[in-house]
Amino acid sequence: MTLTELKYIVAVARERHFGKAAEACYVSQPTLSVAIKKLEEELELKIFERNATEIAVTPLGEEIVRQAQTVLEQAAAIKEIAKRGKDPLAGPLRLGVIYTIGPYLLPDLVRHVIDRTPQMPLMLQENFTVKLLEQLRLGEIDCAILAEPFPDTNLAIAPLYDEPFLAAVPHTHPLAKQAHITNEELKRETMLLLGTGHCFRDHVLEVCPEFARFSNDAEGIRKSFEGSSLETIKHMVAAGMGVTLVPRLSVPSSALDGATAPGQDFGDSSYVRYLPFQGEAPTRRVVLAWRRSFTRYEAIAELRNAIYACELPGVKRLS
Secondary structure, three states: OOHHHHHHHHHHHHHOOHHHHHHHOOOOHHHHHHHHHHHHHHHOOOOEEEOOOOEEEOHHHHHHHHHHHHHHHHHHHHHHHHHHHHOOOOOOEEEEEEOOOHHHHHHHHHHHHHHHOOOOOEEEEEEOHHHHHHHHHHOOOOEEEEEOOOOOOOOEEEEEEEEEEEEEEEOOOHHHHOOOEOHHHHHOOOEEEEOOOOHHHHHHHHHOHHHHHOOOOOOOOOOEEEEOOHHHHHHHHHOOOOEEEEEHHHOOHHHHOOOOOOOOOOOOOOOEEEEOEOOOOOEEEEEEEEOOOOOOHHHHHHHHHHHHHOOOOOOEEOO
16 A cells, blocks of 8 residues: 555545546556556455446545545655754645635735745635635645634634625615615615625625525515626626625725726726625624644744735734
8 A cells, every 4th residue: 555546546536537536646547547446456345436427435435535635644744844844934835715805815915925935935726615625624725714604624723804894885876875884774775696605695694684585576675696706796786786795805995095086997986885884894704724734833823924914904803
């Protein structure tokens, strides 16, 4: 039994396809297939059930794959321990970020990381929370910036900041003349939502649970639409299709400068007005998560310091 064979079975279990697993491991499919067959013969059991249309993992195979992943992580940890003796910040740090944080935090964060730790470049991955948690579990990324809540996966968690939400309304909408907005006022509007899979969609539905019905004739609700990104939804707001909620860091600086003349960007404050909530604003908690087995503690600490060095306007920093 070799680490290479364990790497192959983990790849097949993830991809559910021998060809894709071989491509991910940078080997030919026959090489991968022969190695897995050799391991199955050594263990005297089937790890995978093969048929013409799909690859399935056997019940015992599931346990073997989980243990293989643990062994691979521990083997990688040996290399990391050796690196730490030289320079714990040397080498890339694989960072995952959810879609509703990446575009607004990463430009500033990357600049700070380059200035502070040029020997530790960031390898960035944007994805949904569920996918990033899976990548963390499999060791495909080292850490991730997420928004709570998410399932307890026994990860190490460091809170970063609490971020309030603002309402985005078309500049021609009657609500645009107000200084604040309330939940009750939102209930009477057409709400634009991110598509299924975005955790920010769930945050919006917590603020306005009535929109979870998606019913055209629900009292006080005309209709709910979906978009693929916050920026796409802002364009829909600018076009007058409805209102939405956005996290504070996504609000463009022009919206805070009181711009009133039409501008070039359809998502800026000349077409969209951003309103704070009256009273206590709904918020989301943004955290940094990593596997407890990850040994580059200094890299995590430097990443947190780089995040805290970012501007982060309007959020409450957490220690």
